[in-house]
Amino acid sequence: MAGTRVFISFDYDNDAFLKEALVGQSRNTDSPFTIVDWSIKVASPGWKTEARQRIRASDVVAVICGQYTHTAVGVAEEVKIAQAEGISYFLLNGYSDKIGTKPKTALPSDQIYRWTWDNLKALIGGSR
Numbered sequence: 001m002a003g004t005r006v007f008i009s010f011d012y013d014n015d016a017f018l019k020e021a022l023v024g025q026s027r028n029t030d031s032p033f034t035i036v037d038w039s040i041k042v043a044s045p046g047w048k049t050e051a052r053q054r055i056r057a058s059d060v061v062a063v064i065c066g067q068y069t070h071t072a073v074g075v076a077e078e079v080k081i082a083q084a085e086g087i088s089y090f091l092l093n094g095y096s097d098k099i100g101t102k103p104k105t106a107l108p109s110d111q112i113y114r115w116t117w118d119n120l121k122a123l124i125g126g127s128r
Contacts, residue, residue, distance in 0.1 A: 003033070003034060004032065004033040004034070004059045004060060004124050004125070005033075005034060005035075005057065005058045005059045005060075006026070006033050006034070006035045006058060006059070006060055006061070006062050006124060007054055007055050007057075007058035007060070007061045007062070007078075007082075007087075008022055008023070008035060008061075008062050008064065009061055009062070009063045009064070009074075009075050009078040009079065009082075009089075009103075010063070010064040010066070010069075010072075010075065010094075011064075011066050011068055011069050011071075011072040011074075011075055012072075012074065013068075013072070014066050014067070014068050014072075015064055015066040015069070015094055018064045018066065018094040018095075019064060022035065022062065022064065022092075022120075023035050025117065025120065028117075032121055032124070032125070033121075033124045047074075048077060048081070051074075051077065051078055051081055052081050052085065055078065055081050055082055055085060055087055056085055056087070058087060059087075059088075060087065060088050060089065060090070060124055060126075061078065061079070061082045061087055061088070061089035061090075062089070062090060062092055062120075062123070062124070063075060063078075063079060063089055063090065063091045063092065063103060063106075064092050064094045064100075065091050065092060065093055065094055065100025065101060065102060065103075065112050066094045066095065066098075066100055066101070067095070067098055067099075067100065067101060068101065069100060069101045069102065069103055070101040070102060070103065070104055072103065075103045076103045076104045076105045077105070078103075079103045079105045079106055080105040083105070083107075088126070088128075090110075090113060090123045090128055091103075091106060091110055091111065091112040091113065092112070092113055092115050092119075092120070092123070093112050093113065093114055093115055094115065096114075096115070100112055111128070113128075
């Protein structure tokens with residue numbers, strides 16, 4: 001699992017600080033994964049192509065689910081791209097005291113997992 005490249009999909013308007021928390025965890029000394037901040041900060045006509053390239057270069061997509069993720073068009077598109085490209089992904093509940101919502105393109109069988117350090121390492125390692 002060492003060096004596993006993780007693409008983070010998140011609701012930029014509501015959950016950007018959660019992405020920063022996940023990036024911070026990747027810097028732990030015992031972290032078996034790396035995160036390159038590939039967030040597309042400005043929507044452009046070619047953002048989907050750019051997102052596809054970044055997702056293809058990743059080993060797994062971590063989808064942070066907040067309260068409004070079901071309305072986040074970009075997250076839905078990134079999940080759709082991961083599915084089309086055959087890149088594994090998992091849904092991570094962004095809050096311990098709130099229930100995150102699934103992106104509209106998530107499969108009915110996709111589970112939202114609790115965000116703990118042990119869960120995160122296991123999920124990135126392929127345990128789902």
